Amino acid sequence: MGENPQLNAKGELKHLLSLEGLPARILRHILDTADPFVESAQQESKKVPLLSGKSVFNLFFEPSTRTRTTFEIAAKRLSADVFNLNIGTSSQSKGETVLDTVDNLAAMHADMFIVRHSQSGAAHLIAKHVAPHIRVINAGDGRHAHPTQGLLDMYTIRHYKKDFQELRVAIVGDLLHSRVARSQIHALTTLGVPEVRIIAPRTLLPSHVDTFGVQVYHDMATGLKDVDVVIMLRLQNERMRGALLPSAQEYFKYWGLTAEKLAYAKPDAIVMHPGPMNRGVEIDSSVADGAQSVILPQVTFGIAVRMAVMKILAESQA
Amino acid sequence: MGENPQLNAKGELKHLLSLEGLPARILRHILDTADPFVESAQQESKKVPLLSGKSVFNLFFEPSTRTRTTFEIAAKRLSADVFNLNIGTSSQSKGETVLDTVDNLAAMHADMFIVRHSQSGAAHLIAKHVAPHIRVINAGDGRHAHPTQGLLDMYTIRHYKKDFQELRVAIVGDLLHSRVARSQIHALTTLGVPEVRIIAPRTLLPSHVDTFGVQVYHDMATGLKDVDVVIMLRLQNERMRGALLPSAQEYFKYWGLTAEKLAYAKPDAIVMHPGPMNRGVEIDSSVADGAQSVILPQVTFGIAVRMAVMKILAESQA
């Protein structure tokens, strides 16, 4: 267990780098910890003093206003001081290494780093490097992982479906480039979902998909048949222009989630999407805004889940 | 009254989108509410806890450091948490619609949006879309409106001239492209100013200026004659390069406010400008820095007026 840099000697979560390697008890502990934050957000004041006096750094080597904002909100609601650093445009271009940047901020008495980087493994590298009292959260590294997204998805599924043990879940779209999907698959399996399906064109499947422990489908009709949860993936704009796909219209025709295709799923199936959505490409507006969509609740739960992760890390021992 | 999206069923201000359609009692209520904030700014601590625990989002689809800063200051002095989003460079470019962006931030439990957008009507669109508990302030939409600027101008005039009922006010310059001028004209008329004048070259007049209820002048000598208030408009740099104007020097010669031209106004006339100034283009430095200039007090009052608007909206019912 000492080899997993996310866990301390007592097996408690110390950094959040990837959902892979996290046991079910830790996943459930995070989801449970998020519950009261979903409720406190309804109060007159949304703030709680758990991280008061702490310094949280949004260390974004790759820009992402949306993700940065969710962590900034979560940290400020916990009363932390938040510092936003878009490193792509600063010291990095002055030739400083990532670890030197991190060492400098640590020397300024940083308590927590939220790390976004285009290279897989960047958050791991930082977590292994920093002093024992500093905590690291991976906010997306290359194609590798985006664990808080995976966690908010699990929170959402548990909120609407209560129990993971009987579920059939389909993940649809660009599995090849998605750092979210791997986190989701691991978490779903760990939490006991008996049937996880992948629905994707062959050009958007990772080469080692057979090792994922999932069932692969190449059409929506059979793939969505009787599922409880449909998780749509975002199709990156740059993919649409590339050689992997004929066109956005063509993609929508075969893989876009419409009311007709959604009808293959169970009548009470929920529809999820990590955002931002490409309406009319991977999802039809009637579904995105429809009664089965839980896309906006995902966003709401995302703040609570990030607060929960920050609380757990801040209270963990080195 | 129910058709005005700015007002709730009781006729109270709920969003601030435009000064058009706002009755005099509401305008006066905002100005009165600003009074104590002008005074609290002189205190050792400038902060009051009125918006403590609230989340205010500066949602700038069009960049403006100055305007963004004024709202950020106002919100922080009210003890809110402030989140700055420059959307031009983020999700928008990922293909997400404005309303999806707004829905996402609302799902993160936003309480108030300060909206700046290059398209007229953007703030209205957002106000009509959001959940009932969310408040929207228009911080400038296309050529349409910039209501807090209009309000701070009214505050400034009332501060120096006490009573609107006897005033002669001249607005000078690029009426065609000014989103401030329309707000000003409406507010001045509503508050009872009997004589509002416009002084501008024909190429910088809106086509429907005859419907504004103002007197139009094409020279400074007669236009400024005996006025109590001179409101200079900013000449956008891009206009100077265009076909509408011969040159900055030429513009200054005819329309720039110099001490000589100001002498046509009443001896105690005040000079206003929304900033940032083009010295030597629409205004001479001797006037901008002169005894009759109230340009910097406008800025001071602008913070108090924005605090007042935020307070009123936060306390209003849906």
Added chain:
Amino acid sequence: MGENPQLNAKGELKHLLSLEGLPARILRHILDTADPFVESAQQESKKVPLLSGKSVFNLFFEPSTRTRTTFEIAAKRLSADVFNLNIGTSSQSKGETVLDTVDNLAAMHADMFIVRHSQSGAAHLIAKHVAPHIRVINAGDGRHAHPTQGLLDMYTIRHYKKDFQELRVAIVGDLLHSRVARSQIHALTTLGVPEVRIIAPRTLLPSHVDTFGVQVYHDMATGLKDVDVVIMLRLQNERMRGALLPSAQEYFKYWGLTAEKLAYAKPDAIVMHPGPMNRGVEIDSSVADGAQSVILPQVTFGIAVRMAVMKILAESQA
């Protein structure tokens, strides 16, 4: 003394613009004031309420994420509200002058400006212009000065060497373009260091170096001989591409600090660098990360020193 815009009529520090002209008692007072902040940073909550309710503006006409962040951290740990303005991309490009920008922010009840500008003298200009209750800190102006960097260097030297009276200090590298070096030399001399050495290639020496009161060396072996403190300067990337230097490799060979060259210094000599480092150019990694390096403590002390300067200025009289 009245002619030094940094000092008030009682000879107290009112602005921090340059270490030149500051007497030893003021330098020592700043270092003494920083002491408790080094300790408070170790506490559970790093925040103290000294600047609560104050508005501190990071007014960066030249971008610098690192320096901006250090001041933002210092101000927030003192409980101030901090506003970050990157002016290069805003009003400045709309034709507004620096002093108009400053006047506007002052009218918004700014209490303190942290100024970074590519032109020497910018912070002085602003300090002389602003109202008496406003305080100005120079965060780097052209090639002129970067006084808080100089102060944190003095704090570091005092921390490790206790007494300035017996020291031999060498400053190595690009003296020509360094705004840090001049501040350092003045401070070292003022605090009583008897021997300050400069080690640099002739092409990177300022023309009037003979007026600095230092000894100039053109090789590391004799220059570093028996020194107590080695201060390495950063080699700007742009210099390496210019005509002043043959290549980064060549520079490293002659002027880069390696373990071999460091052996010329006293065995307990400390190694300093203002960051960000170019490893393998002006400094070898074995030295940067070695036992004699105090480069990260410099960063830690830098926050405390900036807090100390802000406290002293905020408590000073006009």
